[in-house]
Amino acid sequence: MHRGHQKKQDGCAHGHVNVSTKKLKKKEEEEEGNQLKMASSVLRRLSKAPCCPMVSSFLNCPRLPTSLLTALPSRCKFSQDSNDTTTEDTSKLPLNLEGKTIQELLDDAVTDKSEGPKEKDLTEQKRRTRKDPRKSTILLFPGQGAQFVGMARSLLDYPHVEDIFTRAKDILGYDILQLCLNGPQEELNKTVHCQPAVFLTSLAAVERLREDNPMAVETCVAAAGFSVGEYAALVFSGALSFEEALYVVKERAAAMQRASEEAPSGLLSVMGRPQTKFPQLCHDARIYCREVHHMEDPVCSIANYLYPQARVIGGNKECLPYIRKNGKKYGLARMKPVPVSGAFHTSLMQSAQDATHKALREVDIEVPVINVHSNVDASSYQNPHQMRRLLTQQVTSPVRWEQLMHVLYEHPQGQEFPDTFEVGNWVPFCCGAT
Secondary structure, eight states: OHHHHHHHHHHHHHHHHHHHHHHHHHHHHHHHHHHHHHHHHHHHHHHTSTTOHHHHHHHHSSSOOSOHHHHSOTTOGGGSOTTOOOOOOTTSOOGGGTTOOHHHHHHHHHSOGGGOSOOHHHHHHHHHOOOOGGGOEEEEEOOTTOOOTTTTGGGTTSTTHHHHHHHHHHHHSSOHHHHHHHOOHHHHHSHHHHHHHHHHHHHHHHHHHHHHOHHHHHTEEEEEESTTHHHHHHHHTTSSOHHHHHHHHHHHHHHHHHHHHHSOEEEEEEEOOTTOOHHHHHHHHHHHHHHHSOOSSOOEEEEEEEETTEEEEEEETTHHHHHHHHGGGGTOOEEEEOSOSSOTTSGGGHHHHHHHHHHHHTSOOOOOSSEEBOTTTOOBOOSHHHHHHHHHHTTTSOEEHHHHHHHHHOOOTTOOOOEEEEOSOOOTTTOOOO
16 A cells, blocks of 8 residues: 555656756747747847848947948839849848847847857947947038039049939939039029039049048948938938938929029028128018019028028028118128028928828838937937928928027036047038028
């Protein structure tokens, strides 16, 4: 009896061990399954842009790559062979990831190999560490008004620049490079040509910067563009592909050209003094147009805030002569016409705003990998919805460049400023217009 009872107990104990082992094995299988799902998700994200160093380097290191063209997302065709239309098999592991454990794949996706231990608290501490401003850069992109015959000529010998203009020719339907190099100036000044020209030359200038000073591109932490220059900044940041950004710029420029022809208008860059009353000046110019030219609803308003006391005023062509004639009475020190064909960033561009909104709805937008600041309210872009909304509003809203610079360069007293590179053709005083 005693032995039988003992045997029964041994059997129960053995059965209990089997049950526990099965539960433990099942738990391990579930954990491994969860890890496989997480790793699969990471690999899918990585494999979507296998030829895109920006994706991998952004996951591993918070710096931009050394080449704009090779850094752009895979949907940006001129960052690859223009004849390559094949799609990557996302079911295969990237070669540099084969042979690694699941945990190693997950670790590599969120931390740099050079970090050493992968403890969570160490990683979080590194993420909270602020970059030394002296070891970072900011890129600024110009707007319309910076064009001149011969632009881009000095950039043609740099890698990828000719490819930029070749791809642009297919999208625009005409040879924009020849217009940039040889003019005539009257054709280049037309909004429909000028905006693509400034956009493309800015991206070409990035290639020169990448070649001459690669660290300036690698260590870039923020970018901003003056009006149409904002699209170049968004391409540089990876938020827009080259083709899709150029498509929007093309549609935007054509719509703004049509709007300026429907209501003849222009821009006047002015320098005031602390006592200058810009709103009163614009108000009186509108009154003048109503009384003298019998206009029902004239437009005259600030189109650009350049820097302290420097503004660009836009409005109907009848308003601007009033300002030039009476500007000194209001405290203006200097006045200079901007070489553009319309009152951009005023309510006269409402039809162009609608066309831009339609074009933006047709393209894919990603969250930029560096801070890119909006002309409308100086905020940094956070999501595609916000970007579409602000880029649409930008067409009829004043460019708040002065306010944007305050946001971009605000820092504690005694802290160094980051190095700043103006990428493209910047014209003193005018600084671009659209």
